Amino acid sequence: MSDPRATGSARYAEDFELPGMLHARIVRSLFPHARVVRVDASAVPESCIVLTPDDVRDLSPYGCQIEDQNVLAERARHVGDPVAAVAAPTPEQAEEAVPLVEIDYEQLPAVFDAVEAARPGAPLLHETAAAGGAAAYFAMRPQPGTNICHRFRIRHGDVDAGFAEADAIVERMYRIAGAQHAHMEPHACVAHWDGNRLELWTGTQTPFSMRDDLATIFGIPPEAIRIVSLPMGGSFGAKTFVRTEAIAAALARKAQRPVKLVLPRSEEWQTLNRHPATVTVKLGARADGTLVASQTTCYADTGAYADCGPGVAQKMGFAAPGPYRIPNVRVDAYCVYTNLAPNGAFRGYGQMQSTWARERALDTLAEQLGLDPVELRLRNIVRDGDVYCTGETLHDVRFAECLEAAAAAVRWSEGRRGKGIALVMKGMQTPSRAAIAIERDGDDYVLRCATTEMGQGAKRALSLEAARLLGVDVARIRFPDPDTSLVPYDTRTTSSRSTYMMSRALAEAVRDPRGYGEIRNEGGLDPDTGQGIASTHWHQGAAAADVEVDEETGKVTVTHLHTTTYAGRVVNRLGAELQTEGSMIMGLGTALFEEVAFEDGQVINANLSDYATPSFADVPTRFTYELIEEDGADVHGLGETALPPVPPAVGNAVASLGIEVDELPLKPETVLAAMKVRV
């Protein structure tokens, strides 16, 4: 018999139902910044329940890192900000009720660019700096009187002295467009109150963060909330923290009935996207290529609410210097509010943006120095035992191996016209906690843990690992959907941490007579100096690309894409291959065409026709990759590593043809414009 995914019997959050449930829709702001003056629901049929700001006044503001968001907005801060909601016996009735809710607005000045929004005098989105949320794992540094909700810095050595020593200096500004996760299954949840207990079935990567945030919102103990994370039809960071769940729960509270909320496709672009960013990189080197100073300024556009933007900006910042020995490093990363839809976690988590900027700048520097880009990188590359600019010592370092393998894959030494290469150094959630309990049920073993399944294969990987450690057939391992009332606490299924962290907790559980295992990784950074431990475990990889550019249209065709990733010990071979292939393909979308386009704060391509994602036709004819394995080494998460180096490998390949593009995506019109100033 075939896999449930092939027979049609696989079930997702979207399929979950409860008897007597109502179907919900959200009434959204039409303006990017406006005070809600009046909500009139008198035209809505009596069979519908309408949730207005009056109904949620007793609920607390929320936010995973900064509590700056209300369940319904009385001051809408982006087009699509939820202002009211309706629930009806059928989805069609709910849809028909939405335009019957009349809302009067008083428009306010808006700002749509992070650099502009960070300047003094820009319209402010949030007047007061709010407190940190439950999932904040570092101190927030809001800048009072500005839209900057978090500022992160690295101060290492003396960059001014470093640049004074440099024979060559490159300084450029890079812009990276926003992207939409476009997970194929929309956000979907069902909320139900049993007295004062809230039960919620939803597709989420973060069941415990969800529970804690909902406890804050409804003012009830976390133990009075049960979150069941159902399998997701893709997520890529989108199904994290509170998205639609608080509205569904507030509607269910008012209706005294279960409520299901499934987002229509177009509303995904109004719910969460990837941070657009502006990153300025300045690099200085001696004539022989030795790097002497690196200075990076990042502006991460987090949209109307912080969400996990402070964490994204911090990671964008601490990954910016990259896997190179640089004695003098300065990083300033800003997480900035704008009147765009919220931006949050997205595969690559901030590190894609700064990797694009740095790896492009390195090639420009190599050009200026007359050095081979691979040679320039190898001359400066970090080796085992080196100390990173955060002060932490790097172990099990394989960057040189990744770089050399990727260069060899595209026959770098036989001529580098049309070819490009890039490295990524990506952190993993630090600090964090993972725990698992193993239960015996007859001949079977049941894994109780909060690791969620979104297609990344975590259930399969951990089941295989459990079978190996217990010495039983994998068919005897059962892995029910995580239910916060039944599983021990785990930080989140994010940042490619689950196979690494949860497999170590699992090994502890197998050794423990009670079958319980818990693992923590400790660390964190001082936000003012960037000193400490950024990541207890670094993901390492390289990409190489071979491209052709159509001289007439500017269209870039990638004829060969290769990545080399350090995998350590591989737990689930097929899963490792699929995650690598998927990351590379998603990286191509980011490199070549994916862009959330706005006009006056309104997304103008909020459908899968105008917003294209890669198809079969976009996979390069030559598509290769290599996982560097090491017996007895740590397990290295592979969920994201092969994504961030792909765009700069492609950008550098295009630059090798004399076409310097500093903006992502490398869409034909951008490339064509760059060809006119060809060097």
Next chain:
Amino acid sequence: MKLRVRINGADHELEARTDESILDVVRRELGLLSVRETCGIGVCGACTVLLDGEPVSGCLLLAPLADGREITTVEGLGGDDPVQQAFSDAHAFQCGYCTPGMILTAKRLLEETPQLTEDDVRAAMSGNLCRCGSYVKIVEAVLQAANA
């Protein structure tokens, strides 16, 4: 309206509105949940069904247009179909949300063109999107099924 339609080999008389899609009808009336809406505009192929053997977007096919015709969803293939088996063997999925549509499109392609190259598969399947990016293994699965 009463919709008379043969679905997965059985004749049905289903309650349907004239303005709704066959996607909504088969999900609601028959619980055929493998037919899934992603884009809602006929771009992604997640809602693919076979209408008299031809792949069509279930999200665009108005229910009355299926009256008197035959619909196949992946549930109707039984589970041991060579294409389903090939997808399982090649592990040609991650989240699996797009898989039923992929399998139905591949099934018709294999009936029409038993001798396939990699390029044929890519061209013919380009109307089905997989955001997880499992394309390489999907091509392998279709070629495996062709040679089965």
